[in-house]
Every structure is written in structure tokens, then in C-alpha cells.
Amino acid sequence: MAMKRVFSGIQPTSDSFHLGNYLGALKQWVELQEGHDGFYCIVDLHALSGEIEPTLLRKRTLSSAAQLIALGISPEKSTLFVQSQVPHHNQLGWIMECLAGFGEASRMTQFKDKSAKGGADSARVGLFTYPMLQAADILLYQANLVPVGEDQRQHIELTRDLAGRFNTRFGQTFTIPENYILKSAAKIQDLQDPASKMSKSSSSLVGVLEIMDTPESIAKKIKSAATDTGREVTFDEKEKPGISNLLTIHSALSGQSITALESEFEGKGYGDFKAAVADVVAEHLRPIRAKALELLEDDKHLVDLLHVGAVKARTIAIETLEKAYKNLGTVA
Numbered sequence: 001m002a003m004k005r006v007f008s009g010i011q012p013t014s015d016s017f018h019l020g021n022y023l024g025a026l027k028q029w030v031e032l033q034e035g036h037d038g039f040y041c042i043v044d045l046h047a048l049s050g051e052i053e054p055t056l057l058r059k060r061t062l063s064s065a066a067q068l069i070a071l072g073i074s075p076e077k078s079t080l081f082v083q084s085q086v087p088h089h090n091q092l093g094w095i096m097e098c099l100a101g102f103g104e105a106s107r108m109t110q111f112k113d114k115s116a117k118g119g120a121d122s123a124r125v126g127l128f129t130y131p132m133l134q135a136a137d138i139l140l141y142q143a144n145l146v147p148v149g150e151d152q153r154q155h156i157e158l159t160r161d162l163a164g165r166f167n168t169r170f171g172q173t174f175t176i177p178e179n180y181i182l183k184s185a186a187k188i189q190d191l192q193d194p195a196s197k198m199s200k201s202s203s204s205l206v207g208v209l210e211i212m213d214t215p216e217s218i219a220k221k222i223k224s225a226a227t228d229t230g231r232e233v234t235f236d237e238k239e240k241p242g243i244s245n246l247l248t249i250h251s252a253l254s255g256q257s258i259t260a261l262e263s264e265f266e267g268k269g270y271g272d273f274k275a276a277v278a279d280v281v282a283e284h285l286r287p288i289r290a291k292a293l294e295l296l297e298d299d300k301h302l303v304d305l306l307h308v309g310a311v312k313a314r315t316i317a318i319e320t321l322e323k324a325y326k327n328l329g330t331v332a
């Protein structure tokens with residue numbers, strides 16, 4: 001039986017991915033490489049829907065590739081590539097825009113949140129049409145599974161709707177993908193503001209643990225993490241969102257269950273617990289950071305690896321696009 005195909009993407013919009021990206025999505029990208037055909041994409045075209053800084057875009061695209069390889073994405077096992085090197089994404093994106101309803105697109109909560117942040121008038125059209133490009137990303141590869149964090153659930157739902165609509169109206173063309181969202185780590189919260197998700201666009205990085213942070217910086221951020229009243233280390237997202245978030249992080253990285261951690265820290269204070277979380281995070285990230293820095297010393301090697309990925313991606317993408325065009329009645 002053919003291996004199931006996995007597709008996912010990440011925006012190169014910051015110098016470092018954060019622990020939310022890692023635990024919510026990237027860790028699953030790595031795990032799913034075994035026994036699946038993985039397509040992993042650095043979605044630079046999506047990044048254009050925010051502030052465009054050419055020097056930073058290039059730097060962050062290469063840094064994203066280095067971090068992905070460092071955290072375990074193997075360019076031999078999987079297809080690792082940059083979105084703009086496969087023009088079929090834009091071509092299928094247009095078809096998706098022509099299938100999606102304006103009202104349907106207007107209901108996307110990420111668009112509503114992001115456009116509200118900068119003032120609705122300054123939001124660009126690309127931010128609005130973003131989910132249709134995301135649908136095209138996934139459908140081009142006939143992906144079965146899409147590992148993402150909770151914040152992408154609605155976009156995957158839209159992708160499924162658009163694929164179903166196309167198939168019903170124009171004939172079987174696309175595989176309908178399923179999301180792959182881990183319940184336990186689908187939403188990592190900001191350390192300073194546990195009511196909000198950890199995010200690259202957060203106004204302060206004090207609450208954001210970055211993959212490329214030094215162990216000292218990790219320890220400092222965790223030490224100053226907002227905690228809750230009381231002193232017991234127990235999981236209660238409502239009453240103790242700060243401690244619960246730290247328990248989630250520890251558990252996801254150490255593999256210990258939340259219950260085991262609660263017993264381990266019974267009778268100890270928040271200070272001891274935070275020190276343990278800092279250790280687990282720093283030790284986990286230390287080799288990843290070192291490997292990424294080493295890879296970043298050779299830009300050309302990274303560029304070459306990404307070109308190989310794009311060649312592999314294009315062969316699949318073109319097949320799907322041709323099928324879609326044919327079913328739409330275009331003359332070849």
C-alpha cells in the first residue's frame with residue numbers, strides 16, 4: 001500500500017521558530033516522517049501578507065530551513081522546499097479563490113484577528129485570500145494528513161470544503177485531507193500572558209520561548225513566567241493557566257505524563273518546578289540550536305538542498321494542477 005502523504009507549512013516570519021510552533025506542529029512533522037511521505041514547505045509567499053522586508057525574508061527563509069533540518073526534518077526522507085519555487089501554488093490558489101465564497105472567507109478568524117490588530121483598513125487583500133492559497137498548498141500534493149496547531153483548524157476545514165466542492169462539481173481531483181492536531185500540545189500559551197497563544201507577532205518576546213534562544217535566556221524567561229495564586233503544581237487550565245502551560249511544555253518535551261509531574265512536584269513550590277522546566281527546555285533545544293547555527297554557516301548548501309526539494313515538489317504539483325485545469329475545461 002502506498003504511504004500516506006503528509007503536508008504542512010510554516011511562515012518564515014521571524015528569526016527563530018518558537019516552542020508553540022515546535023510542540024504544536026514541527027515535532028509531529030518529524031515523527032510523521034517515519035512511515036509517511038512528508039512534504040514540508042517554508043511558505044514565503046504567505047509571509048508576504050504581512051510586513052515585507054526583502055533582506056529579512058531571505059535571511060529568515062534560510063534560517064527556517066536550518067532550524068527544520070536541525071530539529072529533525074531530513075531532506076532525504078522528506079521533501080523540504082520553499083513555496084515560491086513551485087509556481088503551481090499560486091495557480092491553484094487562484095482556482096481556490098474562484099471556488100470560495102466571500103462570506104465563507106470573511107468568517108476566517110485568523111483574518112479577523114490579524115486585520116483587527118493593524119486596523120481593518122490597513123489589512124491587505126493578500127491577508128484575506130491567504131486561506132485559499134493555503135488550501136492550494138495542501139491540495140496540490142494530494143495530502144492525507146496535515147499536522148498543525150489548533151489555530152489552523154479552521155483553515156484545514158475550509159480546505160476540505162473547497163476540495164469537496166471541486167470534486168463534486170468537476171469530478172474527482174483532490175484527496176480530502178484530515179488535520180492532525182495533537183490534543184496535548186495544540187495550543188502553547190505565552191509565558192507572560194497565558195490567556196494568549198505564544199506567537200511570533202507578540203509585542204514582547206519575554207513570553208515567547210524561541211528555538212534559537214540561549215539556555216540563559218530560556219532560564220530567564222521561564223523564571224519570570226506568570227504564575228498563578230496558590231503554590232501547588234497542579235493542572236487546571238481555568239484557575240492555573242500559567243502553571244498548566246508550563247506542565248504542558250514539560251510533559252511534551254520530557255515524555256512524562258502531567259499526572260506524574262504533579263506527583264513529582266507535590267509539596268515543592270513554583271520555584272523548583274520552574275527550574276526543572278527551564279532545564280528540560282534548555283537541554284532539548286541545545287543541540288537543535290547548535291546544529292542550526294552550524295548549518296547557517298553554509299548558505300549555499302542550504303540553498304542547494306531546497307532546490308532539490310523544489311524539483312521533487314514540482315513533479316507532483318504539476319500533475320495535480322494539470323488534472324484540475326483539465327477538469328475545469330481549459331484547453332491544453
Ligand code: TYM
Pocket residue numbers: 007008009010011012020021022023024025026043046133134137138146147148149150151152155185186187188189197198199
Ligand atoms: P504559522 O507559520 O503561524 O505556524 C506554524 C505552525 O505552528 C503552529 N503554532 C502553534 N501551535 C501550538 N501553539 C502555538 N502557540 C502555536 N503557534 C503556532 C501553527 O498552528 C502551525 O501549524 N497558515 C499557516 C502556514 C501554512 C500552512 C499551509 C500550514 C501555509 N500553508 C498548509 C499547513 C498547511 C501558518 O501561518 O502557520
